[in-house]
Amino acid sequence: MGFKIEMEIKMRYLSEQNIFIFLIQVFCLLGLARVLGELFRRWKQPPLTAEILVGVFLGPTLLGRFAPSVHNYIFPNDIVQQSMFDTVAWLGVLFLLLEIGLEVDFSSAWKQRGDALKIALTDIIVPMAVCLTACFFIPARYLTNPDQRIIFAFFMAIVMTISAMPTSARALYDLRLSKTDLGFLIMSALSVNDIIGWLIFTIILGFFTQVKVDVLNLIVIVICTFGFSIFCLSIGRKIVDAVISLFKARKMPQPGVPLTFICLLGLACGAITHKIGIHALFGFFLAGIMAGGSKALSEETRSVISQMVYAVFVPLFFVNVGLKVDFLNNFNIVLVLFISLIGIFARFFGAWLGVNLTKISRANRLTIAIAHTPGGSMEIVIGLLALEYNLITEQMYVAIIFAGVISSVILGPWLNYSIRKRREVSVLEFFSRENILPSLKYEDRDRVIMELCERSSKHLETHSTDDIFLAVIKRENIMGTALEEGIAVPHARIPSLRKPLIVFGKSVSGVYWNSPDGKLTRFIFLILTPQEEDDSQVQILASIVKSMSESETRDAISSSSELNEMWNILQKTFAATQITKKKKK
Structure with missing residues (x-):
């Protein structure tokens, strides 16, 4: 009886050692991620590469292999300890989707719906078709359950379809294109791409996570998902704008009050989408879109939210990505090349086809198509979800991470090449x-x-x-x-x-x-x-x-x-x- 009570107490309360180890973990991981991330930023490379590398260095790949006692002390095989850091890491990805939603200017994208919609739709349909077909040729040994090949193929198609809008936005900013009409069109098309892509992904994920396949239940999920999305993108945006405008009119503390409100909005929408039967990530994404559409939300407040997310939450999530598996044992060059080449080609070809259906000048077509090629953070987020749901093997997970990093690393130089090809102007x-x-x-x-x-x-x-x-x-x-x-x-x-x-x-x-x-x-x-x-x-x-x-x-x-x-x-x-x-x- 005494042993049972002792176990219940251990399960209910964190020990001093748990807290101490957690603080050590966050200190080491966040500190190294920020330092290495700044170095990569100076080298014009995405910080997420540095953050993943920190996880690889301190995870089972290197530290666990060459200094197992140190690794086991910092990252003990204890469910409570692991859950503490995983929770913080998942907060990171939830707020990442919230921040991405803030960058989606739905009103502007809607005004650009002619060209932007053409590019976005082809950049969803074509990569989905190409990747879906290619995934049926992946050998069964790379699947956790060969009987689920269809759902696996759909997941992988989404992984290789959704473009990483933050990566493209950063590259456009570095090349001084973010405020041009070209940058505006690219971001509008990527916004539509994100909305459609994440909607499809969350519906597929909702189907997969159902314990019992019930056609009626699946129909309810689809109807509720579309209904909630339409509400958020129409009435919801107006309500949120009215609330944020009220904060500004009443001269409430800025950016503190809007920041708290947007975080609460994300939590509420995340809870609603989770209850519907799809992932909470989509709720945070919709919350970001609603808040981002408010003209009363100043650029300074947006910048504060972005800095908070990318300075603390996002690095911890991507570091956790590197901690998950042994990259050396699970590296497969064939899979890496397959996922990278198919994904980059499919996204490029889809955007290229879409832009050629518009009247956009030839000088801009290559730049627009290239801007849609990075899978980056979105590819990695979806890959981690697939691993958590035991849909893909660790080898496939590692291949997805490499593909996301490769597509992000080549984006800057590739975009720069397309700009240098233009005629010189003084x-x-x-x-x-x-x-x-x-x-x-x-x-x-x-x-x-x-x-x-x-x-x-x-x-x-x-x-x-x-x-x-x-x-x-x-x-x-x-x-x-x-x-x-x-x-x-x-x-x-x-x-x-x-x-x-x-x-x-x-x-x-x-x-x-x-x-x-x-x-x-x-x-x-x-x-x-x-x-x-x-x-x-x-x-x-x-x-x-x-x-x-x-x-x-x-x-x-x-x-x-x-x-x-x-x-x-x-x-x-x-x-x-x-x-x-x-x-x-």
């Missing part, structure tokens, strides 16, 4: 001394844009200030163009415009522009490009952002007040950027 071709406003009159965003448009209209005989302003403000309201360090690049495509035009204005006191870092905007470049021409906008905007990213340039412009002095600074800066481009080529 900012100075479309920018002159007369188009500089050394000191803007207003401190309001719309009035500043109007002031810049007024200057541009002097060079455009067929376009009035009001026409230009309406085009620019419409584009700005769809997707803000404020960047970090006080820079904004409002732009628009103007019908019948013969060549691009650039106007620059400096605000002495600063303008509130809802920037990601919360700083006031002081350096504003208005970029007008022809309606049918795509190359110049991408090249011009990327060149401006690169030039203004140097603190010396910003400081020099800030300290100058004379028109000629400011023109000399900008002229030298853009000329230097052009020389650097030529040397790289």
